[in-house]
Amino acid sequence: MKKNILLPTDFSDNAWGAAVYALKLLADVECTFYFMHAIKLNPLTLVNLNGKLLETMREKAMKELLELKEMAETANTNPNHDFEIILSAQDLQTAIETAVKKHSIDLIVMGKKGVSAANDIFLGSNTVHIINKVRLCPILIIPEDYDFVTPKRIAFPTDFNRFYEAKELDPLKDLAELNNSKINVMHINVEERLNEVQKYNSTMLKDYLKCYEHSFHWMPDYESKTNEINDFITDLKIDVLVMLNYKHGFLESIIKEPVLKKIGMRPIIPCMIIPE
Numbered sequence: 001m002k003k004n005i006l007l008p009t010d011f012s013d014n015a016w017g018a019a020v021y022a023l024k025l026l027a028d029v030e031c032t033f034y035f036m037h038a039i040k041l042n043p044l045t046l047v048n049l050n051g052k053l054l055e056t057m058r059e060k061a062m063k064e065l066l067e068l069k070e071m072a073e074t075a076n077t078n079p080n081h082d083f084e085i086i087l088s089a090q091d092l093q094t095a096i097e098t099a100v101k102k103h104s105i106d107l108i109v110m111g112k113k114g115v116s117a118a119n120d121i122f123l124g125s126n127t128v129h130i131i132n133k134v135r136l137c138p139i140l141i142i143p144e145d146y147d148f149v150t151p152k153r154i155a156f157p158t159d160f161n162r163f164y165e166a167k168e169l170d171p172l173k174d175l176a177e178l179n180n181s182k183i184n185v186m187h188i189n190v191e192e193r194l195n196e197v198q199k200y201n202s203t204m205l206k207d208y209l210k211c212y213e214h215s216f217h218w219m220p221d222y223e224s225k226t227n228e229i230n231d232f233i234t235d236l237k238i239d240v241l242v243m244l245n246y247k248h249g250f251l252e253s254i255i256k257e258p259v260l261k262k263i264g265m266r267p268i269i270p271c272m273i274i275p276e
Contacts, residue, residue: 003031006105008096010037011064014111018142021270022109023076025148025178034103035068036086037061038095062087093133100136107171108139131245135275138171142270150179151239151270157186157229158205160198162246169208171274172242176212181239183214186232190221233269241269246276 005022009015022033039061065085072083084103088095099105110130131139154176176183185205194202206216217236219228233241 001030003029003106004103005031005033006096006099006103006108007033007035008038008092008108008110009035009065009068011068012111014144016068017144017146018109018111019072020075021142021146021148022107022140023072023078023081025151026081027078028080029178030080032082032084032103033072034084034086034099034105035065035072036088036095036099037065038088038090038092058087058089093130096130096134097136100134105137107137108134110139110141112141112143131273135245138275139273140270141273143268146270149239151175151181152179153236153238153240154181154183155186155229155232155236155238155241156183157188157232157241157243159190160187160194160201160205162244163201164205164208164244166208168244168274168276171272173209173212175240175242175272180213183209183212184232184236184238185209185214185216186219186229187216188219188221188228230268239269241271242274243271244274244276 003026005026007015007019007022009019019033019035039058062085065087069083069085086095086099088098090098096108100108131141154172156172172183175181187202191198202216206214217232219232221228229241232238
């Protein structure tokens with residue numbers, strides 16, 4: 001079935017790099033890619049702009065979107081791929097949510113910064129904000145200057161405290177199927193042993209993953225979960241990190257760590273966030 005992929009862009013090299021990653025990752029998948037730019041201005045800026053100047057800005061953004069589409073079609077001659085453009089007058093969060101609903105988006109792929117020289121034009125510098133507010137489909141975050149690597153090893157951190165619905169794990173399994181990737185389930189030993197709920201949830205997770213190459217890893221408890229995940233990524237040569245975003249979950253505990261929100265803002269490898 002054809003996939004619909006949303007590529008929010010501020011026309012930066014970082015945003016283009018995220019788009020290139022998506023094109024390579026989904027090279028064998030029939031997709032429509034939507035380049036989207038949000039041009040919502042804050043009230044203070046609007047007061048200082050006349051209508052003609054505002055229209056000029058919109059025309060410039062549309063011109064850049066069309067050039068981006070043409071560049072993608074020229075650089076990517078994959079017959080599986082089609083390209084469309086979206087120019088939104090909404091703020092970034094609302095623009096993404098509107099596009100996801102209107103175009104049945106399956107995956108959002110974005111660079112980790114989303115910052116342009118004119119922050120008033122593209123309100124997307126806070127990746128963590130988008131992760132927490134947009135919960136309609138998975139979001140794949142690509143680090144700045146990251147060169148595509150075929151994802152052969154996927155890390156999936158979990159505390160086993162939550163029972164996963166089968167369909168919540170579909171994006172993880174779909175990603176693994178793309179390149180026959182191995183799923184490395186990571187658990188940090190905060191407790192001495194698993195309680196009965198955790199044991200049940202771990203057994204169910206193993207059952208869900210029985211058709212995929214996978215392994216379970218028990219890690220000692222660091223002071224910083226962020227550092228622990230980054231060490232795990234390095235030691236096991238992980239190519240993509242996948243986390244489920246739910247209340248009081250593993251991702252939330254990382255985002256609240258006073259480590260500059262590294263996983264959300266500075267992932268060292270691509271990071272897929274799946275909403276509950």
